[in-house]
Amino acid sequence: MIIILNIISIVLILTGLVFFFGSVVGVVRFPDFYTRMHAAGKGDTLSSLLVIMGFAVYHLGQIHWSHFVWADLLVVVKLLAICAFIMLTSPTATHALMDAGYEDGIEPLVRKKGNALEDKK
Amino acid sequence: MGYRVFIFVLLMITWVLLSGQFDAFHLTLGLISCALVTWMSADLLFREREDPVLQRVQEGWGVAWYFGWMLWQILLANVAMLKLSLSPTALQQVNPSIVHFKTKLKSDFAKFLLANSITLTPGTVTIKISGDDFYVHAINDEAAAGLDGEMERRIASIYRCEGAARRELVNASVKGNGNGRGEG
Amino acid sequence: MNTFFVWSGMALLLMMVPIFYRMQIGPTAIDRIVAVNVIGTKTAVLLIFIGTIYPGGRVEMFVDFALAYGLLNFIGSLAAARYFHRSKVEGGGIDVEGEAEES
16 A cells, blocks of 8 residues: 555656656746746646646555654645645736736737737737 | 524634644643634635535535645646746747736635636736636746637536526636627 | 655755855846746745655644745745836936936
8 A cells, every 4th residue: 555655756766857857848948038037937737737736646655653743644634735825926026026927017029919918008 | 693603613723733732731721722713803704604514514615625626736737837847949939918808707816816826827927816816927929829718617606605606607617708898 | 755855855955056056046036036036935945845854754844834935935036126116227226216207
């Protein structure tokens, strides 16, 4: 039973690391501020989520059910709470920073389609 | 009154979760501080205070299901991003555009959910919300085309107060045109 | 299992280095703040790695640290976003809120 949980946690953590790698490559390679935000916002959220979920599964396996203490279960619940928290706040921070960047006057790289924000003015 | 009790219970659950101590001293401390916070600033958390508790629980349940669906969308978004950032011709595939559309959702929390969902689905990030206007940065044409009303419809179906928006969106989808898609 | 955690934590740490590069060269200030935000989230994750391999089983302490760190990181980037909201880089300074509204 513990072995199964450990394998699940290893898979989750490794997947998170792979997605974080994609996000890092995107942040370094993409051409302008807005496209870099795509990589930072999405990859950061999912990789943190997956790694923390992996730890939640691992600590679920570490609970001694024979002499059960609530504190052990609380670790798992707190890790899941961090997951929910990151899922809510990370896109919000991305959005706030993007808005600030736009207000700051960073020109988006637009190849052929019109820029709806410019049309408004 | 019911609203305040609801806030108090929420705060108390958070306290017990974060403290992890179940002896009388810590629980009394929690009771006192939660009562103090409820008394001072209960009106900061929700806007519609008259909604019955049962409806709130239903909405919370709906939001929880919605998060399950979102997780799947985030996974798809990240696979797309991983492909894009690791492909050798990434710079040629990037063809950004800024899309404008008007939402029919009314409450702030529903708009917040929609903005977060747009940020986390493949290829699109919300730049600016002012009133009902959403400005979305799409990384290529494919992502811009995928910005139909599905997400909006799902969010509207969670909230009872968004009934008008829900009916309009369902009508639009039956007619088969993209609802309210602006002048991209 | 501990060996796996040590190595994957080190991989996470190594992958933060290119983000430091972006923080160093980032053309605009917001680019740097985004890099700091990403590093902050990953530090919260790294704290859980440290807590799990910490001898003596004090995970709950480190999970609290991670929660607080995530919270601070979010508030920090929101504050930075507010700070840069009304400022123009070319102007060389921060506009007073009222003046920015008028112009």
